Amino acid sequence: MVTELLKKYIWLVQTFIRAGERGLSLDEIMDRWENRFDTPYSRRTFNNHRISIEEVFGIKIGCDRSTNRYYIEYSEDVSDENANAAWLINTFTVSNMLSLGKERLSGRVSVEDIPSGHSYLTNVMEAMTEGHEIIIGYRKYTSSQESRYTLRPYAVKEFAKRWYIVAYCVEREAMRVYGLDRVMSLEITDRTFRMKKGFDVDELFATSFGIYLPEGPGQKITFRTSQTEARFLRDLPIHRSQTEISSDGDSVTFSIFVCPNDNLIMEFCKYGSRLEVLSPEPVREAVAQELAKAAQMYIKTE
Numbered sequence: 001m002v003t004e005l006l007k008k009y010i011w012l013v014q015t016f017i018r019a020g021e022r023g024l025s026l027d028e029i030m031d032r033w034e035n036r037f038d039t040p041y042s043r044r045t046f047n048n049h050r051i052s053i054e055e056v057f058g059i060k061i062g063c064d065r066s067t068n069r070y071y072i073e074y075s076e077d078v079s080d081e082n083a084n085a086a087w088l089i090n091t092f093t094v095s096n097m098l099s100l101g102k103e104r105l106s107g108r109v110s111v112e113d114i115p116s117g118h119s120y121l122t123n124v125m126e127a128m129t130e131g132h133e134i135i136i137g138y139r140k141y142t143s144s145q146e147s148r149y150t151l152r153p154y155a156v157k158e159f160a161k162r163w164y165i166v167a168y169c170v171e172r173e174a175m176r177v178y179g180l181d182r183v184m185s186l187e188i189t190d191r192t193f194r195m196k197k198g199f200d201v202d203e204l205f206a207t208s209f210g211i212y213l214p215e216g217p218g219q220k221i222t223f224r225t226s227q228t229e230a231r232f233l234r235d236l237p238i239h240r241s242q243t244e245i246s247s248d249g250d251s252v253t254f255s256i257f258v259c260p261n262d263n264l265i266m267e268f269c270k271y272g273s274r275l276e277v278l279s280p281e282p283v284r285e286a287v288a289q290e291l292a293k294a295a296q297m298y299i300k301t302e
Contacts, residue, residue, distance in 0.1 A: 006122050009053050011036060016061060016072045023064065023071030056129055120186045121156065121163055127188045128153045131195065133170070137185035138178055146184055151176075152193040155201035159211050166201055168193075175204075177211050209239055210263030221264075222255045222278040229274045230254075238267060253278070265290060 015032055016024065024032075026043060033041035050061045062073045127134045134153055139146045151167035154175075158164070163180040207218030222245065225233060230252035233242070239256040246253045258264060260283050268277055268287045277284040 005052070006056075006125075008037070009049060009056065012049060012061075013053060013057065013059055013072070016070070019071070021071065023067075023069035025069050029070065056125075120180050120183050123186050123188060124153050124156055124165055124180070128155070130188075131192050133189045133191040133193055134167075135187045135189060136165075136178065136183050139182055139184055141182070149176075149178070150189075151178070154195065154199055155204075156180075157201060157205070157211060164211050166204070175213060177213060179211075206240075207257060207259050209258050209261055209267065212259075212261040212263055214259040215261075216259055218257045218259050219280060219283075220255055220257050221260070221280065221283055222253060223268065224251050224253045224276045224278055225271070226251060226274060229271065260286075269294070 012033075015029070026046070029046060030041045033039075054060050060073045061070055063070050124134065134151050136149055136151060137146050138149055149172075150170040151165065152170070153165055153167045155166040156163060157166055157177070165178045165180060165183075167176060167178065168174070169176045205214070208214040227247075227250065230244075230247070233252075233254065234244070237256075238254075239258055241257040243255050244252060245255050265283070265286050268275060268283075269290050272291070277287050
């Protein structure tokens with residue numbers, strides 16, 4: 001039920017974004033709703049949806065009383081791909097469009113099978129919105145046993161085509177990160193919690209790579225790539241702190257500021273000979289060791 005409602009909220013927001021500054025009349029909204037969902041749409045239901053959209057996404061659907069046309073206030077913020085609301089909307093919209101595409105464009109839409117845990121994403125977001133604790137059944141990749149944890153969900157985070165819950169674990173008395181694709185069951189409890197004042201998930205992971213919570217201070221890491229590889233990295237940086245330091249005819253040198261972890265080492269390794277870590281030495285050595293072990297597997301022995 002919650003999932004279907006969220007899909008409808010997303011559709012409504014996207015409909016207003018496409019309408020632009022001119023907005024939509026109530027009759028136009030009703031017609032588009034009926035064409036999309038094949039059900040009548042009353043003024044009362046629309047007003048209830050307006051209230052819920054503002055509560056869930058912080059997006060206000062206003063009305064110009066001189067024309068009786070509805071529109072999204074501050075729509076440029078909603079359209080801004082860096083805005084939190086836009087991130088949420090785009091995530092669900094892409095998912096919905098791909099689902100529709102597979103139905104209506106059979107043989108023309110190719111989508112990877114990604115174990116992202118979408119089935120629990122909306123439930124977690126509902127708990128976050130209402131400030132309720134959740135209880136999850138969780139199975140690690142390294143264990144065949146399922147554990148149960150009581151979580152205070154602070155945020156959700158996407159990384160490498162997977163969704164994660166960033167939460168305070170009551171049993172462990174600490175912040176933890178849990179992969180949604182490893183959640184076996186999820187229950188929203190009646191127990192409420194108060195968010196830590198000023199919490200920002202991007203700030204929490206500012207010096208981290210991937211889904212590891214940072215341990216210790218960040219470090220400046222420099223690496224060199226070919227001019228061709230640099231073009232890709234300019235469009236899709238390894239880390240948000242990535243900065244271009246220098247460039248010559250053959251190579252480009254970048255730097256990032258992060259707390260090194262296993263995810264980062266493997267990220268560097270995936271570029272193979274197209275990327276060379278220059279400093280600090282421990283990171284350079286860790287990458288070299290991983291690449292050497294991989295190369296050893298392919299050396300033929302007599």
